[in-house]
Amino acid sequence: MSSNPEQRPNLYALTWRLPIIFWQLIFFVGPVLFMVAMSFFLVKNYRMTEAFEFVNWSRMLTRGFFWDSYWYTIGIATLSTVCAMCIAFPAAFALAFRASESTRRWAIFLLIIPFFTSYLVRTFSWFVILSESGVVNAMLGYVGLGPYTMLNTNFGTLVGYMTLTLPLVVILQTVTMANIDKNLIEAARNLGCSPLRTIWQVIIPLSKTGLIIAAIFCFILSFGDFVAPFYLGGSQEPTLPILILDTTKSGQQWPRAAVVAIMMMVTLFAIAFTGIALAYRKGKGAK
Amino acid sequence: MYRPTVTSSLFGLNRRQLLKAGGAAVLTTPFVSRAWAATTEINMLAWYGHGEPDVVAEYEEANNVKFVPKYYAGGDNMLALIAQSPPGTYDLILSDAEFVQQLNAAGYIEEMNAADYPLDDMLHEDFSQFPGHWADGKMYSMILRGGHLGVSYNKNSVTEEEAQSYACFWKPELEGKVGHFDWHLPTLGMMSLYDGNGAGLWDLNDDQWAKVQETTMSLRKQVGGFFDYGGTFNGLKNGEMQAMCGIGDWITGVLEKDGAPVASVIPKEGGIQFTESYSIGKGSEKADEAKKFIQYMMSPAGQVKSAQMAAYPGFCVTKAGRAALVEADMAEAKRSHQIDGDSQDPITLIKEGRIHYRDIPQQQTLEDWNDFWSEYKSA
Incomplete structure (x- = not known):
């Protein structure tokens, strides 16, 4: 009798995987399970007490303001993703196909630099630029335009989201496109494909996985961001992260905040899994 | 050949002098360290600004204490922080007046001795027995500012x-x-x-x-x-x-x-009107230090510090405090209408029934x- 060696667990490989498994258990699975449990707890005299009640779920999910925030957050995060993808694409295209290897490396390095500084500080710097007496309006004033209200609007929120996500999206798109086999592009051009058609029918399909991953990252970051909608959007139409803050501020309703957080996670999982499924789906005729 | 001895090389002291100096140093060390240790840390729970140097630095220096502030935003937040901490965590609690009742009901604050505070010098009679600050004839919080x-x-x-x-x-x-x-x-x-x-x-x-x-x-x-x-x-x-x-x-x-x-x-x-009041945390081991600080804040000097607080101003609640403010900082007294006879004088507004x-x-x-x-x- 002999066992199939391919089916035997590889202890060596498993050992090396242990740290990531532990990390996930301690910092992700554990807190998520606690959060789920917490959503059934009650708050008495500003103190959480263990219970198994559905009151937090019914209270939050039957409130109009929750669903208003929910759809608004999905909407503005989607808009942010579309904007970031559109703005990033030409830059990434140029870096991937037009720039030299060293220029691309420098550009990626420069795109990483913003992550060395605090996002909150970068957000606050927009006050000086976007306020009615700020830099943009001052410049527009020279040509007889404005002043325009940019802070405390959806535009302000979007600017904040771009501050957070755009460098990452450009990097992901650039790396993806730079890895496309250039021969395929040349072949398309040699066969009479126009530049635009080459982009649509060769470059985008070939970089589909990376583009979708970039979009998912952008959506996730925007969806969960508190800073931009609070400080640059003026908390007008609160997003779900702001709703979490509001809920904990009043009566320390952490269990109700947990309900909001779980709804956010479920949404993000659904979107991420759908996106990943799309990213790795094989096209017609693929083997 | 000259060979330096231990005694001659050490600051020119002979052995006897060296032993004396060493002994003295050893004997005094506990007092030195005790003097350092005497800096008492007072844990304060307050709105931002109350534990900042512009308010407390002078007092800290004069009394060899150090405030360790924990700031909150909103009464709910304050109650939650206390509820989630062991008794005695906070020695001094600055609270919005409307939450004092809840602090007391939950047993988070100590009874205070009214005689320790200048209740007979209040600018308005309401301040002596401010709503919620007293229960069953006992005082639990001292109004500081508004x-x-x-x-x-x-x-x-x-x-x-x-x-x-x-x-x-x-x-x-x-x-x-x-x-x-x-x-x-x-x-x-x-x-x-x-x-x-x-x-x-x-x-x-x-x-x-x-x-x-x-x-x-x-x-x-x-x-x-x-x-x-x-x-x-x-x-x-x-x-x-x-x-x-x-x-x-x-x-x-x-x-x-x-x-x-x-x-x-x-x-x-x-x-x-927002009203801020000091209470002493239940179970505090530094209740006397906390009381002493509240007494300072109720003194004319403390009231001036409170009125001038950099984070956000508030008006004095004692007559002596207002007089001291007028003398020390007329500009601020005028700006904040804390002048007797001013039509926007906060105390006049309360008396006219325009403030709730x-x-x-x-x-x-x-x-x-x-x-x-x-x-x-x-x-």
């Missing part, structure tokens, strides 16, 4: 006459330019006053509460944002917001001192108000 909330506005957009009514928030020119301090209590209190509920502003029946909600909702189109302290400050300073609902001189006062064209007034419908102490809703829960606030924000 401030009034009304119409806060940019003088370039709103005239002083217009600011005499909350109606100015609905001024068409202010569309998108009215900001909210992001806390339901002050704004909904103001809307209740605007609806004519006067002294009953917190005690609303269903119809009155529905009307307050309707009035508030009608203001939504004017609103340009909901802000925390920093955002409120910035919004008024950079002109993004031309009027603010839910605040008062505690924010505009800081900007005004900085030269910004902003002001706060108490409109004809009335204003709301901030409270919590009587017939609804805080959650009801907060839920409506969330609805209002997302409208």
Whole structure:
């Protein structure tokens, strides 16, 4: 009798995987399970007490303001993703196909630099630029335009989201496109494909996985961001992260905040899994 | 050949002198270290600013104590922090007056001896037995300062006459330019006053509460944002917001001192008073130190420090404190109307019945108000 060696667990490989498994258990699975449990707890005299009640779920999910925030957050995060993808694409295209290897490396390095500084500080710097007496309006004033209200609007929120996500999206798109086999592009051009058609029918399909991953990252970051909608959007139409803050501020309703957080996670999982499924789906005729 | 000895090489001391010096050093070391250890740490739970150097540094130096402040934003937050901490964590608790009752009911604060504090020197008789500060004839909190909330506005957009009514928030020119301090209590209190509920502003029946909600909702189109302290400050300073609902001189006062064209007034419908009081935390091992500090803050010097607090100003509550402020800082006394005979004198406003102490809703829960606030924000 002999066992199939391919089916035997590889202890060596498993050992090396242990740290990531532990990390996930301690910092992700554990807190998520606690959060789920917490959503059934009650708050008495500003103190959480263990219970198994559905009151937090019914209270939050039957409130109009929750669903208003929910759809608004999905909407503005989607808009942010579309904007970031559109703005990033030409830059990434140029870096991937037009720039030299060293220029691309420098550009990626420069795109990483913003992550060395605090996002909150970068957000606050927009006050000086976007306020009615700020830099943009001052410049527009020279040509007889404005002043325009940019802070405390959806535009302000979007600017904040771009501050957070755009460098990452450009990097992901650039790396993806730079890895496309250039021969395929040349072949398309040699066969009479126009530049635009080459982009649509060769470059985008070939970089589909990376583009979708970039979009998912952008959506996730925007969806969960508190800073931009609070400080640059003026908390007008609160997003779900702001709703979490509001809920904990009043009566320390952490269990109700947990309900909001779980709804956010479920949404993000659904979107991420759908996106990943799309990213790795094989096209017609693929083997 | 000369060979340096140990005694001659060590600062020219002989062996006997060296032993003496060493012995003295050894014997005095415990006293030195005890002197260092005598710096007592006092844990303070307070709104931002109360534990900052401009208020406490002088006292710390004179009394060899060190304040360790833990700042909160909002009474709910304060209660939660205490509830989640072991007894005795906080020696000194600065609370909004409307939450003292809850602190006491939950057993978080110590009884205080009224004789330790200048209750006979209060600027208003209400301050001696401030609502909620006493229970069963026992005192649990000492009123420290107050401030009034009304119409806060940019003088370039709103005239002083217009600011005499909350109606100015609905001024068409202010569309998108009215900001909210992001806390339901002050704004909904103001809307209740605007609806004519006067002294009953917190005690609303269903119809009155529905009307307050309707009035508030009608203001939504004017609103340009909901802000925390920093955002409120910035919004008024950079002109993004031309009027603010839910605040008062505690924010505009800081900007005004900085030269910004902003002001706060108490409109004809009335204003709301925030009141801050000190309590001693239950189980504190430094209750005496905490009491001593409260006594200092109630002294003329302490009252001046409180009135001049850099984070946000508040008015003095003792007569001696006001007199000291007038003598020490006439400009601030004038700016904040803490001058006898001034028509906007905070004490005069209270006496005229134009000011109502901030409270919590009587017939609804805080959650009801907060839920409506969330609805209002997302409208």
